[in-house]
Amino acid sequence: MVLKVTSVVGARPQFIKAAAVSHAIRNCGGRIAETMIRTGQHYDAALSDVFFVELGLPAPGRNLEVGSGTHAEQTGAMLRGLEACLTESRPDLVLVYGDTNSTLAAALAAAKLVIPVAHIEAGLRSGNKDMPEEINRIAADTLSDLLFTGTDTARRNLEREGMGARACAVGDVMYDCVRLYRQFAPSPADLGRRFGIAPHNYVLATIHRAGNTDDAKRLAAIVAGLDLVVRDTGMKVLLPLHPRTVAALTRSGGASDSSSLRVVKPVSYFDMIALESCARLVVTDSGGVQKEAFFHGAPCVTVRDETEWVETVESGWNRLAAAEPNAILAASRTMLAFDRASPRPDFYGDGHAAEKIVAHLLEWREAARP
Numbered sequence: 001m002v003l004k005v006t007s008v009v010g011a012r013p014q015f016i017k018a019a020a021v022s023h024a025i026r027n028c029g030g031r032i033a034e035t036m037i038r039t040g041q042h043y044d045a046a047l048s049d050v051f052f053v054e055l056g057l058p059a060p061g062r063n064l065e066v067g068s069g070t071h072a073e074q075t076g077a078m079l080r081g082l083e084a085c086l087t088e089s090r091p092d093l094v095l096v097y098g099d100t101n102s103t104l105a106a107a108l109a110a111a112k113l114v115i116p117v118a119h120i121e122a123g124l125r126s127g128n129k130d131m132p133e134e135i136n137r138i139a140a141d142t143l144s145d146l147l148f149t150g151t152d153t154a155r156r157n158l159e160r161e162g163m164g165a166r167a168c169a170v171g172d173v174m175y176d177c178v179r180l181y182r183q184f185a186p187s188p189a190d191l192g193r194r195f196g197i198a199p200h201n202y203v204l205a206t207i208h209r210a211g212n213t214d215d216a217k218r219l220a221a222i223v224a225g226l227d228l229v230v231r232d233t234g235m236k237v238l239l240p241l242h243p244r245t246v247a248a249l250t251r252s253g254g255a256s257d258s259s260s261l262r263v264v265k266p267v268s269y270f271d272m273i274a275l276e277s278c279a280r281l282v283v284t285d286s287g288g289v290q291k292e293a294f295f296h297g298a299p300c301v302t303v304r305d306e307t308e309w310v311e312t313v314e315s316g317w318n319r320l321a322a323a324e325p326n327a328i329l330a331a332s333r334t335m336l337a338f339d340r341a342s343p344r345p346d347f348y349g350d351g352h353a354a355e356k357i358v359a360h361l362l363e364w365r366e367a368a369r370p
Helices: 012-026 049-055 071-089 101-112 132-143 152-160 173-184 188-195 216-233 243-251 269-278 287-296 310-314 325-336 353-368
Strands: 003-009 032-038 093-097 117-122 146-149 167-169 202-206 236-240 261-264 281-284 300-302 318-320
Touching (some): 003 012, 003 071, 003 101, 012 032, 012 049, 012 117, 012 287, 012 353, 032 071, 049 173, 049 269, 071 101, 093 101, 101 117, 117 132, 117 353, 146 152, 146 353, 152 167, 173 353, 188 269, 202 216, 202 269, 216 243, 216 261, 216 281, 216 325, 281 287, 281 325, 287 300, 287 310, 287 318, 318 325
Parallel strands (some): 003 032, 003 093, 093 117, 117 146, 146 167, 202 236, 202 281, 236 261, 281 300
């Protein structure tokens, strides 16, 4: 009997993770049938449509088009839409990814309908419950029947919280995507022509987290820190900006007038992995970009007080920095001096996490048969 799976995605990182799993599902001999629901959490074409096309994701069967709003408004709209979709389709399993409002809404809607849930990227903990993502992670893990972890640290977190029996260590599906799609990334020469940068002589920066963009003074301090890095190193800083960050930056008075701080529109996944691999340094507040920098051997500064990706910090490849100009400059100087020949342990598996997930789903289905 074919296992009917519904995957729920809403934001750019989820599109990337789902691409790896969908690829593995298509290669499992027709034993799993996947449908996809897109919540519309990321609705800007540069942050959504391009990823479906570029990564070969199946066209979503439904798009809830929830758009923006408060956490309650957005999650509530998703719950209503997902409940209707899942009631109609009654899949055997719902797959959720990561830690967004889409993750929480899908896990809750499925659990209320007594449909099993599998959480991919389970067990992450930053220790900061002021982060909406932390609440989403904990709730999704609690509601899920299957917990697929990307790291040993995540598995230990679940064991400590009494959920170890539901956990399965498979590795990180984002690493799968790097393995699968690196061949399609543009060349360094192409990046240089299009973005006006010299390979291995620029800083790639991304800032999008609400905690950094909703506070005008905090955002201005981060931009000032990036400007200090420009002045200190003479390198350009390439800054692809989320639409919300552009709006927040406009409200706060705009970016630095430095010609070396280059603000550009959001880039595609293929462009992003190429930019990460060719960067001298990455400065970010994104969880996914921290990991991708590590995958590509790029030293990273994370503008946050904590991170769920503790392995990158413990191994020396990532350094936390407060949202303060001199702190960002000091962390950047440290990481620019970091030895890129340093070892990068295989914290995130062997690049075949999605295949292991599919195999485990098939085993789960066999075990669940009467």
